[in-house]
Amino acid sequence: MNFKATHLKPFGVIVEPVVQGMNVKELDLKSLHQFFLQEQIVVLRGFSTFRDSEDFAKYCELWGEISIWPFGKVLELIEQDNPQDHIFDHRYVPMHWDGMYRPQVPEYQIFHCVKAPLPGHGGRTTFSNTVLALKNAAPELKELWGKVTGIYQRKMEFYNSKTVSPIITKHPRRDFSVIRYNEPPCEGKDFVNPPDLEFAGVPGEKVKEFHQGLQDALYSPANFYAHEWQDGDVVITDNFSLLHGREGFTSKSPRHLQRVQVQSSPPFNNPGLESYK
Template sequence: MNVDDALLSDQGLRITILEPFGLALHAVDPGRPLTELPVESLRALVREHCLLLLRDFASLAESAELSAYGERWGEVSAWPFGTVLELVQQPEPADHIFDHSHMPMHWDGMYREHIPEFQIFQCVHTPGQGNGGETTFSDTAGVLDEADPATRALWSRATGTYRRKMEYYDSTCVSPVVTAHPVHGTPVIRYNEPTAEAGDTFVNHPDLEFSGLAHELELAELHRSLRAALYDPSHLYAHAWRTGDVVVTENYTLLHGRNAFTSGAPRHLRRVQVLGDPPLANPGLVR
């Protein structure tokens, strides 16, 4: 673990390791402002550990405060709704993002002009114990490291074509399943996990196609083996949200999704996306 002196010598912090990856910084004095932590140090930690939980700090009351906090990290992605996505279940959602369903693994920005380097999530209200709704993160560099050569060769032959239309975009993205991290070149996985088709209640399926494989059996094996590896406990961190948590993640390496939650549970998250410096133009965007 590499934690710089500014954080290690901070007597007001308790640092713990998350399993299977990630770090947590707990404020000893609850209510301490997040802004007291040097962003340079935090950014280095997220780049190294891919996920950073900031717990027991003063809550960011308004969404504008989260946006302002994101701006300390870098250029914040602008959307038609502004910079802060309010993730709350809607009564009749037009898209699964606003439902209580499982959210398949994906990477943020896959349908946008730029891929954000970081995501900053804030838990405004926990879904409550036993209600599910964990945000799931998979360390794809670790997945590739531990994959057997034949499986890795299969993944490396596949290219995904993803089309998705929702309120905020109508785009196509084409990406090899195995590609290189845009900054340091470590192999990473870019994959949007398919969901069951007919007869389910998943709202607004994206349209997915995979090429480069010889036959249907290989395609089935691609999805089976990717799912098994991405959700393996040695690579998957599922964050159970507590009110007030802030989680910062590295979106160039991780894929993320959501466990289903009890319909009507009071789960409320906010999210901002922070672009890299320079911003990463989406290499897969076809439109």
């Protein structure tokens, strides 16, 4: 084999070349897709990668149909001087799933690290495996979560949308349940352009218990992985099974990620979208 694979904890796999100088495009996509189904995160590290964003997009098209945004295929995640939204800020981002405010929810998130933050400067991308979170949760917690529906509204440059989703729902393509949750921002932490969040089905005296139990599960070491970026990393993640966020990083640290969203086959129409502009 032209690569070695090492399992990450508590989930995920890192794939590295056996021969120096190997390009990521030389990897067998069938093998990578099998890793994706089994592990939910595939990290490709140590390979030569892409000439530019167009070259990156062409690689992502090998995985399926790309979700097109007003800016095109590739989102350049770089801190802006006066960000109007948290995706362009340096501060932390709570757990959520991508496409929750869009007509279709992508299955794959594919990231390319053009430039990693300096060592010790933060900026890890955080992931919670909600399949594991449900497996490891106490029955009484799952019973509470199963009664709750999240109502989410968010306005930003690319959309103004409202979506409604049960906390526990079925995976769109596979026979198991997942968690869909937009984590409220932590008290005392600055957060640019937060969404409006409401949670129905939980009694007032149980609201704190609901959020605390869910957050404890999502961030438990048994269910949680934080990816520390290195230059050239390519990371493929399962947006149907995972929630993700971002740790804050030192402002002006050179963190530059590119992100492409790839649809499932067939594309998955967002079941909870109530309004979209």
